[in-house]
Amino acid sequence: MITVRYFAGAREAAGRATEQLDGPTSVGALRGALTAAHPALEAVLPKCALLVAGARTTADETPVPDGVTVDVLPPFAGG
Numbered sequence: 001m002i003t004v005r006y007f008a009g010a011r012e013a014a015g016r017a018t019e020q021l022d023g024p025t026s027v028g029a030l031r032g033a034l035t036a037a038h039p040a041l042e043a044v045l046p047k048c049a050l051l052v053a054g055a056r057t058t059a060d061e062t063p064v065p066d067g068v069t070v071d072v073l074p075p076f077a078g079g
Contacts, residue, residue: 002022004018004071004072014038014040021033025064026062034072048072049072053069
């Protein structure tokens with residue numbers, strides 16, 4: 001089981017701040033599972049940074065080990 005935490009616009013699109021998922025073993029599989037569960041994420045997710053156990057990743061083949069937390073961070077405005 002993995003924990004997914006959503007921030008800012010991603011939280012709004014997902015309709016929740018956090019959830020637990022069973023099964024996705026790669027970033028690509030996780031992206032697919034998230035957009036299937038929350039269709040509004042389809043527009044937001046490609047712009048988001050994904051942190052798997054605190055490390056930023058962009059590669060779909062990056063493993064998502066059981067027990068980790070994945071943070072979904074959209075771009076933040078301001079400066």
